[in-house]
Amino acid sequence: MQVGRRAVGIVTASVALGFIGVIPAHAEGSRTTYISGWHINNESSRWTDNDIDGANTSVQFSGCSTDSDNGFNDAGITLYKDVFGPDEDHGTRSNRCNTSTWGSQSSGDYYFTLSSLTYGGTLYVKKVVIRY
Template sequence: MKIGSKSLAGAVAGAALLGAVSVIPAHAAEGWFESHIDSWRVQNESRRWWDNNDTWDYTGIYFAGCEADGGDGFRFADLRLWKVVDGAPDRDKGNERNYCGWVDYGDPNSRGNYYFELTDVSSGSFLSVDYVKVAW
C-alpha cells in the first residue's frame, strides 16, 4: 500500500497533535486550575479548591519546569493531599512523589475543600515549578 504525501503529512500532523494533547492529562471533568510555585519550603500549601464529588474522576497534580535549590538539582517533590475538616484536624488523603509530571490521588470520594502540601523536596530547601495544574 502506498501512502501519498498528503496522507503521510496528515498522519504525522495527527500523531504530533495527539502527542501534544496527551502531555497534560485532562481526565478530570469537574474542575481544574493552573498556577506556578515560587520558592516553596516544606509545609507550604496550595490554594484550596472545592470538589463537589459529582464525578468519579481522580484528583491529580501536574508539574512542569521543576527546580530545587540544592546542588543535586530537582529529582522529586513529595506532595500530600488534604481535605479541610472544619473544627477538627484536616483529613490526610495520601502522599505522592511527583517527579515533575503527573500524580494521581484516586477519587477522594467525598465532597469538600482540598489542598496539597509540600512534604519533601529531593535537594535543597526550596522548590519552584513553572507550571502547575490541579484537576479533579
C-alpha cells in the same frame, strides 16, 4: 431530488448525534498555577470538589527546580481535605516533575502541601495543573 436531500440530511444528523455520545467526560474542575519559593509544609490554595463526576484528583508539575546544585529529583506532596479539626490526610505521592493522582475524592475542600524534597530546601515549579 428533494427526497435525496432529505435522506442526506437525516444521515448527516444521525452521524453527528452518534459522535455526541462518544465525547469523553471532562473533569469537574481544574486550575493552572505555579510554585515559587516553596519550603516544606507550604500549602496550595484550596479548591472545592463537588464530586459530581467521579474524576480522579491529580496534581501535575512541569518545569521543576530547586535551590540545590543537584537540581530537582523528587518532591513529596500530600493531599488534605479541609475539615473541622485536624484536616484529613489523603496520602503522600512522590512527584518527579510529572503527575500525582489520588483517585476520586468525596465532596469537600482540598489542598496539597510540600512534604519533602530530595535536594535543596526551596521548590520552584513553572506550571502546576490541579484536576478534580
